[in-house]
Structure formats: structure tokens, C-alpha cells
Amino acid sequence: MKRSIKSISVLVCICATVAVLLAMTNYLTAPIIQKTEQENASAALLEVLPDGGSFELVDTSAYTLPSTVSEVYKAENGGYVVKLSTTGYSAGMVIMCGISADGRVVGTKLIASAETPAIGGTAADTFAGSVVGKDVESVDGVDTIAGATKTTAAYRSAVKDALNTVIILGGGSVDIRTEEEILADNLSSALPSANGEFDKYFFVEVLDGVDAIYTANNNSGAVCVIGEKFIAVDTDAKVLSECSDAEAQAVRSAIEKISSTVITDIDLTAYEGLPKQLISAKITATGNYIIEIKAAGYGIAGGNEYHPASGKYIEIRVSLSADGRIIDCLTLSEEETDGIGSACADERFYGQFDGKTEENYDDIDAISGATITTDGYKKAILRAFECVKIFEGGEK
Amino acid sequence: MKKNNGFSVLMNGIIKENPVFVLILGTCPTLATTTNVFGAFGMGISTLIVLICSNILISLLRKVIPDNVRIPCYIVIIAGFVTIVQMVVHAFFPALYDMLGVYLALIVVNCIILGRAEMFASKNSVGRSALDGLGMGIGFTLALCSIAVIREVLGAASFAGIAIPFLADYKIDFLVKAPGGMVVYGLLIALVSALTFGKSPKKKEFSCAGCPGAKLCGSAACHGEKHEEKEEK
Amino acid sequence: MEGFKGLVVILLSSVLVNNYVLSRFLGICPFLGVSKKLNQAVGMGVSVTVVMLLATLATWPIQHLVLDKFGLGYLQTIVFILIIASLVQILEIVLKRFSPALHQGLGVYLPLITTNCAVLGVAINNINDKFTFVQSLVSSLGCGLGFLLAMVLFSGLRSRIDESEVPKSFRGVAITLIAASFISLAFMGLAGIVDNLFA
Numbered sequence: 001m002k003r004s005i006k007s008i009s010v011l012v013c014i015c016a017t018v019a020v021l022l023a024m025t026n027y028l029t030a031p032i033i034q035k036t037e038q039e040n041a042s043a044a045l046l047e048v049l050p051d052g053g054s055f056e057l058v059d060t061s062a063y064t065l066p067s068t069v070s071e072v073y074k075a076e077n078g079g080y081v082v083k084l085s086t087t088g089y090s091a092g093m094v095i096m097c098g099i100s101a102d103g104r105v106v107g108t109k110l111i112a113s114a115e116t117p118a119i120g121g122t123a124a125d126t127f128a129g130s131v132v133g134k135d136v137e138s139v140d141g142v143d144t145i146a147g148a149t150k151t152t153a154a155y156r157s158a159v160k161d162a163l164n165t166v167i168i169l170g171g172g173s174v175d176i177r178t179e180e181e182i183l184a185d186n187l188s189s190a191l192p193s194a195n196g197e198f199d200k201y202f203f204v205e206v207l208d209g210v211d212a213i214y215t216a217n218n219n220s221g222a223v224c225v226i227g228e229k230f231i232a233v234d235t236d237a238k239v240l241s242e243c244s245d246a247e248a249q250a251v252r253s254a255i256e257k258i259s260s261t262v263i264t265d266i267d268l269t270a271y272e273g274l275p276k277q278l279i280s281a282k283i284t285a286t287g288n289y290i291i292e293i294k295a296a297g298y299g300i301a302g303g304n305e306y307h308p309a310s311g312k313y314i315e316i317r318v319s320l321s322a323d324g325r326i327i328d329c330l331t332l333s334e335e336e337t338d339g340i341g342s343a344c345a346d347e348r349f350y351g352q353f354d355g356k357t358e359e360n361y362d363d364i365d366a367i368s369g370a371t372i373t374t375d376g377y378k379k380a381i382l383r384a385f386e387c388v389k390i391f392e393g394g395e396k
Numbered sequence: 397m398k399k400n401n402g403f404s405v406l407m408n409g410i411i412k413e414n415p416v417f418v419l420i421l422g423t424c425p426t427l428a429t430t431t432n433v434f435g436a437f438g439m440g441i442s443t444l445i446v447l448i449c450s451n452i453l454i455s456l457l458r459k460v461i462p463d464n465v466r467i468p469c470y471i472v473i474i475a476g477f478v479t480i481v482q483m484v485v486h487a488f489f490p491a492l493y494d495m496l497g498v499y500l501a502l503i504v505v506n507c508i509i510l511g512r513a514e515m516f517a518s519k520n521s522v523g524r525s526a527l528d529g530l531g532m533g534i535g536f537t538l539a540l541c542s543i544a545v546i547r548e549v550l551g552a553a554s555f556a557g558i559a560i561p562f563l564a565d566y567k568i569d570f571l572v573k574a575p576g577g578m579v580v581y582g583l584l585i586a587l588v589s590a591l592t593f594g595k596s597p598k599k600k601e602f603s604c605a606g607c608p609g610a611k612l613c614g615s616a617a618c619h620g621e622k623h624e625e626k627e628e629k
Numbered sequence: 630m631e632g633f634k635g636l637v638v639i640l641l642s643s644v645l646v647n648n649y650v651l652s653r654f655l656g657i658c659p660f661l662g663v664s665k666k667l668n669q670a671v672g673m674g675v676s677v678t679v680v681m682l683l684a685t686l687a688t689w690p691i692q693h694l695v696l697d698k699f700g701l702g703y704l705q706t707i708v709f710i711l712i713i714a715s716l717v718q719i720l721e722i723v724l725k726r727f728s729p730a731l732h733q734g735l736g737v738y739l740p741l742i743t744t745n746c747a748v749l750g751v752a753i754n755n756i757n758d759k760f761t762f763v764q765s766l767v768s769s770l771g772c773g774l775g776f777l778l779a780m781v782l783f784s785g786l787r788s789r790i791d792e793s794e795v796p797k798s799f800r801g802v803a804i805t806l807i808a809a810s811f812i813s814l815a816f817m818g819l820a821g822i823v824d825n826l827f828a
Contacts, residue, residue, distance in 0.1 A: 003462065003464075004464075006462055007462040007464055007465040008465070010460060010461060010462055010465065010469065011465045011468055011469055011472070014457075014461075014469050014472050014473065015472050018472055018473065018475075018476035018707065019704065019707075021476060021480065022476060022479050022480065022483075022703055022704060022707070023703075025479075025480045025483050025484070025703075026483060026703040029483040029484060029486065029487040030483075030703075032487040032488070033483070033486050033487045033490075036487070036490050037490070040490065420661075420802050423654070423657045423658055423661065424654045424655055424656070424657050424658065424746050427654040427657065428653065428654040428655075467714075467743075468711070468714060471710055471711065471714055471743075472707065472711065475706050475707035475710050475711075476707060478706055479703060479704070479705075479706050479707055482706065483703060497757075498750055498753050498754055498757065501705070501706045501749070501753055502655070502746045502749060502750060502753075504706055504710050504749065505710070505743075505744045505745065505746040505749055506746075507658060507744055510744060573817060574651060574652045574653075574654070574810075574813045574817065575651075575810035575811070575813040575814040575817065576810070577654070577810075578806045578807065578809050578810035578813060579806070579807055579810045581806050582799075582802070582803045582804065582805075582806030582807035582810070583803070583807070585802055585803040585806065586796075586798040586799045586803035586804075587798070589798045589799075589801075589803065590797075590798035
């Protein structure tokens with residue numbers, strides 16, 4: 001008993017002495033550590049904003065900033081340095097972005113990333129140079145770098161977030177919502193009874209004056225988009241939103257046209273020479289065609305699209321008038337590379353085909369980094385034109 | 397083994413019982429911090445300081461510390477010195493601190509230090525313990541640096557971070573990666589063993605006796621080692 | 630890195646990509662010393678996994694609820710090593726008392742674990758990586774399993790070495806290290822797999 005008391009007291013004494021020694025060392029070294037860390041931190045900040053002078057961490061809790069922003073420093077000269085973390089090819093890209101007082105990029109630096117060093121890594125360095133001098137408007141115009149589209153696109157949107165952050169901190173208001181969120185918000189505020197659930201209506205007729213129609217999933221009505229305006233109508237085609245008479249008229253006639261549309265299936269076996277990729281075809285009472293067709297995606301890269309087992313198709317629905325003008329176009333399904341070819345399911349891509357004819361359908365912007373997907377898509381559109389010609393030519 | 401004068405105690409750690417190549421202690425920092433000569437040297441010196449300090453203190457307290465709590469006492473003392481070194485390095489050599497990272501804190505579990513405390517400092521006078529710590533520390537530092545020179549110069553075409561231009565096209569990336577470290581270390585152990593064959597002490601005895609769990613370990617790992625040696629004879 | 634997916638990523642990357650023994654060299658002493666026979670390798674691996682989990686269970690709350698709160702961050706190393714040492718001691722006593730069979734199996738490995746840098750390494754890394762409590766536990770489990778995996782694979786390799794004729798100078802640790810580099814080389818091939826698994 002006596003022995004163990006002695007043992008324990010020796011151990012406790014040693015622990016206490018060591019703890020006191022450590023506390024003393026900590027007291028001596030802690031200020032130096034803090035100082036060098038501060039110097040290191042501001043050295044990193046000076047790298048992206050050389051004329052910044054001294055920096056001060058900004059308390060951003062009162063602002064709603066883009067989610068990528070992790071820290072904001074205000075420089076002595078009125079500029080800002082924004083630290084952002086985002087996801088390029090893989091998570092963990094950390095970017096420092098120096099912005100001058102007049103809202104232009106002074107310098108950016110990738111300070112941590114898990115990108116492939118040989119591809120995304122060097123691309124990020126090149127890209128860092130090309131955003132210098134851009135402001136919030138012109139930054140969108142900087143091209144991504146081929147082969148590292150994901151890395152550079154993430155970099156660009158991070159820089160844009162940084163620019164927006166500076167505007168927000170300066171008291172300005174910036175819409176940091178994505179395009180999809182803006183659309184969803186507009187639709188919901190036009191027709192609250194739909195509970196925010198809409199389907200985009202696929203045009204089979206040319207509807208004059210109306211750009212797009214979204215129907216409520218719970219059948220409570222629809223929202224017609226005319227220019228920037230969102231006009232709600234109920235199921236009896238009664239206009240609910242405020243708008244001019246001409247707009248109301250356009251909406252009413254569009255709804256009328258939609259509800260009176262009669263669609264009949266076309267018997268594909270009755271025609272000769274239809275492409276193999278054709279899935280189904282329908283005709284409306286007014287003589288427009290709705291064609292569903294497969295396009296060869298990247299999975300069938302070698303062009304061997306007649307061997308369906310080996311590849312992946314993109315399914316497209318396209319409506320055309322009898323004289324071969326595209327009314328509407330929609331990607332139904334795709335299995336392309338996520339983040340690259342998958343952009344073919346984005347309205348910004350397939351929306352480009354609206355109004356095109358066989359003469360000018362080629363005149364669209366390709367999906368960056370996905371030439372094969374774009375080419376396959378165009379080929380399918382060309383086949384749709386051929387189908388219409390065959391249907392117009394009559395049964396065999 | 398004669399350990400009469402201070403000089404032989406000092407040289408013992410550097411050559412005859414070199415902790416890295418002969419006693420095979422502290423393999424973890426040996427492999428992890430030798431991709432850069434600067435880092436290896438920093439690791440070596442940090443370990444050296446902890447080793448000398450803990451050896452001195454433990455030797456001073458060797459009559460005070462009761463036998464049944466000696467291991468926890470040694471651990472506390474060593475951890476204290478490691479933390480002090482850690483704070484000093486952080487304050488005055490931030491680049492080294494970033495480079496060594498967690499391995500700096502892990503000096504605490506480097507078997508060399510606990511091993512020397514148990515094997516030497518607890519049985520010898522303060523002066524001899526300090527010399528032993530110095531010798532072992534220098535031996536450790538030299539060994540780390542020699543591995544690091546091979547790995548960094550041939551693997552990264554640089555020396556202590558300074559690029560060697562004419563080697564840049566011929567660098568062997570493999571050497572600075574994890575498996576490369578093991579190969580270089582393995583080859584150097586074999587080289588040392590070939591050079592000192594017959595003269596070096598029986599390595600296994602030392603590495604096991606230095607281990608705090610040696611008593612219990614005897615029934616498991618070390619038992620196997622002894623068994624092997626018999627076979628070799 | 631959120632939710633369940635994040636946890637799976639942490640688990641897989643600590644088992645395969647950032648394997649403690651093979652790419653960070655933590656716990657390499659027992660890896661070289663106790664991997665001679667399969668049953669020893671498994672015993673050591675299981676013990677390390679258990680201690681790692683228990684150590685994280687204890688060190689994470691202490692770091693966040695005690696050390697950080699009172700500005701005692703500088704005591705981290707000393708507190709962690711003491712916690713691990715006492716945990717190992719307690720575990721040994723408990724095993725001896727309540728499950729002598731298990732103690733017979735694992736008990737011999739426990740004292741070796743106190744100075745196993747992998748355990749302290751996991752505890753410190755979990756704090757440095759700013760993991761949450763659950764993430765820390767998952768990462769500890771992964772590191773332990775990674776250690777077990779490396780030990781088991783290596784014990785298979787070593788049994789082959791024992792049967793072969795090795796040059797005199799290479800006998801013992803030298804050839805063991807060179808053999809370990811092959812396992813490490815194999816694991817290097819797994820780098821990047823986890824990120825792309827969920828990309």
C-alpha cells in the first residue's frame with residue numbers, strides 16, 4: 001500500500017512538473033507561432049493581391065454568400081481576397097482569389113487540389129492567368145481548357161463567386177441562385193397552387209408569342225413564359241397573372257391550341273427506308289410530326305452504332321412541321337459522361353435546335369469537350385428530317 | 397562489451413549500435429521523413445535533443461522513480477520534451493514543422509528513446525547517459541541523412557529542396573514514394589550488415605530488450621525471432 | 630464529403646489508399662516484427678483495430694471538450710499518449726478478468742501497442758483532419774482494418790521468404806523491408822480509386 005502511494009505520488013509529481021514546463025514553453029513560443037502564422041497567411045494573400053498592404057479577416061456572418069466561399073479578407077487598399085473551396089474533377093480544390101477595389105480579378109492561385117497533376121493541375125495554372133483583369137460580367141467569357149473542362153469550369157465559377165462576394169459585401173445585391181433555381185422561383189410565384197412542381201410542355205405546334213409553357217403536375221393550371229414574363233392560367237384557360245391584352249390573347253390561343261391537339265401514332269411498318277434509330281413517330285391533326293429517335297453517344301464512339309449491345313444511346317424527342325422545321329426538341333434520356341457529354345440533357349444545348357431546318361441545323365454550339373456526343377446528336381436530328389420527308393412522301 | 401570510457405559510449409551509438417542500421421529502431425520516421433534531406437536532418441536533430449534531454453532527466457531520477465511505474469514516468473518525461481521541441485520547431489522553423497507534420501509528435505513513440513531510457517539511462521550515470529543520448533542521436537541523424545541523400549538526389553533530383561538541374565531528366569520517382577523508401581532502407585541495412593559482418597552485435601537482442609513489452613513479447617514476436625537465430629546457427 | 634457516402638469514402642481511403650503502414654509508415658515496427666505467422670498477424674491486427682477505436686472514442690471528446698476549451702492544445706501529445714497507455718492497461722486487465730481465452734489470444738500483443746505509432750497517429754490525424762466524431766471513428770476503423778489487411782497479406786509473403794535461400798547480408802530485416810515494398814507498391818496502384826469510385 002505504502003509502495004503504491006509512493007509510486008502514484010512520484011508519477012503525479014512528474015506529470016505536474018512536465019505540465020508546468022510545457023505551459024511555460026507554450027507561454028514563450030505561442031506569440032511567435034501566432035506571428036509567423038499570420039505572416040505566412042498574409043504572404044499567401046499578398047501573392048494574389050500584391051498591393052493589398054495588410055489584411056483583415058471579414059466577418060461574413062451577416063451576408064448570404066455563395067456556398068463555395070470559406071474566408072474573406074479585406075485589404076488595406078480596398079481590395080479583397082476571397083478563399084473558396086470547390087469541386088473540380090474531385091473534391092478539395094481550394095482557390096485564393098484577389099480582387100481589386102473596382103471589382104476586377106488581380107490574381108488567383110490554386111492552393112490545394114486533388115486534381116490529376118498532369119492534366120487538371122497544369123490547366124489550373126494556365127487558367128489562373130487567363131482570368132486576371134476580368135470582372136463579374138467578362139469572367140463568363142473565359143474559355144475552359146480542353147481536357148480539363150471540369151477543373152477549369154469549377155475554377156471559373158469559383159472566381160465568379162469571389163467577384164459576386166465582393167459585390168455583396170460592398171452592399172450590392174447579386175443573384176447567387178442558379179438558372180434552375182431562378183426558373184423554379186419564378187414559376188412558383190406565378191402559380192403557387194402548383195406547389196412548385198412543373199413539367200415543361202413539349203411543343204407540337206408553333207405557338208405564336210409564347211416562348212415556353214410549364215404545366216403544373218397537380219393539374220392546377222399552367223404557366224406561360226413570354227419573354228421575361230411568367231403568366232399563370234388555370235385549367236379553364238383563364239389568365240391569372242397581370243398582363244397586357246395581347247399577351248393574354250396569345251396565352252389563351254396557345255392553351256386552346258394545346259387542348260385541341262389530336263395526336264395519332266404512325267405505323268412505322270407502312271413506310272420504307274426509315275432509319276433504324278427511329279423509336280416511334282406520331283402525327284398531329286394539323287400535320288406536325290413528333291419523332292422519337294436514338295442518337296449515338298460517346299459509348300458508341302467508334303461509330304459502330306448498329307451494334308446496340310456495345311454502346312449507349314441518347315434518346316431524343318423532336319417535333320417538326322410538315323415542311324421540315326423543328327418546333328421543339330428534348331433529350332429524353334442519356335448515359336453520357338457525367339459533367340461532360342451529359343450536357344446534352346441541358347436545355348441550353350438542345351434548345352438551340354428550335355426553329356432550325358435541314359439547311360441550318362448544323363449551326364449550333366457544340367458541347368465543350370464532347371464533340372462525339374454533339375456529332376451523334378446532330379446526326380439524329382438529320383435523321384428526323386429524313387423521316388419527315390419519308391412520311392410526307394406517302395406509304396409504300 | 398567494453399563500455400568503460402565516455403568516448404566508446406559515444407561512438408557505440410554512432411557505429412556499432414547504430415539505432416537505424418544495426419538495432420533497427422525507429423523505422424517509422426526513418427522511412428517517412430527521408431524524402432528530403434532537410435526534413436531528415438530536422439527529424440534527426442529533434443530526436444537527438446529529445447534523446448539527450450530525456451536520458452539526462454531519467455538518469456537523474458533513476459533512484460526516485462519506483463520500478464512499477466517507470467514506463468508511464470518515462471513516457472510522460474519523453475512526451476514533455478517532445479512537446480517542447482514541437483513548440484520550438486513550430487515557432488522558429490515553421491517550414492520544418494509543416495514538412496514533418498504528425499511525425500514530429502510521433503517522436504514520443506520512437507522506440508529509440510524509450511529503449512535508451514530503459515536500457516541505458518535507468519542504469520547509468522548522468523554524464524554517460526547524456527553521451528549515450530548524443531551518440532545515439534548522431535547515429536540516428538547520420539543514418540537518416542544518408543538515406544535521405546540517396547532518396548532525394550536520385551529520386552527527386554534535388555538536395556535539401558534545391559534542384560540539381562543536370563539530374564532532372566534521370567530522376568527515379570519510385571525512390572521518393574513509399575515502396576522506394578523501404579527498398580533503399582533494406583539495401584542499406586544489407587550493406588551495413590555485409591560490411592560489419594561478424595562484428596556487429598546480435599541485433600535482435602537489442603531491439604527486443606529495448607521494447608517496453610519485451611517481457612510479455614517474449615512469448616510472441618521475439619520468441620519467433622530467437623527461434624530463427626537458433627536455426628541460423 | 631457528407632453523409633453516408635463521405636463515411637464510405639473515408640473508410641475505403643484509409644484502408645486502401647492511405648494505408649497507414651504501407652504509405653505513411655505508421656506502425657511499421659509491429660508490421661515487420663509480428664507478421665511471421667498468420668495467426669500472429671491477425672491477433673496483432675485485431676488488437677490494433679480495437680485499441681484504435683477505443684483511443685479515438687476517448688481522445689476525440691477530450692480534445693474537443695477539454696483541451697480546446699481551456700486552450701490546452703499544447704498538451705495534446707502527452708495527454709493522448711497517456712490515454713492510450715492507460716487504455717491498453719485497462720483493456721488488458723479487463724480481458725484477463727472476464728475473458729481469459731481472449732486474453733490468451735490477444736493479451737500478448739497489447740503491451741506492444743502502447744508504443745505503436747499508428748494508434749497515436751490515428752488519434753492525432755483525426756484531430757488534424759478536422760473530422761467529426763463519427764468520421765473519426767470510421768477513419769480509425771479503416772486504419773485498423775488497413776493495418777490488419779497489410780499484416781495478413783504480408784504474413785503470406787513472409788512465409789515464402791522463410792523457405793527461400795536469401796543472401797547472407799540480406800537475412801532478417803533487410804529482405805523483410807524489401808518484401809514489404811512489394812506490398813506497398815501493390816497498394817500504390819490503388820491511389821485515386823476511391824475518388825473515382827464515387828465521381
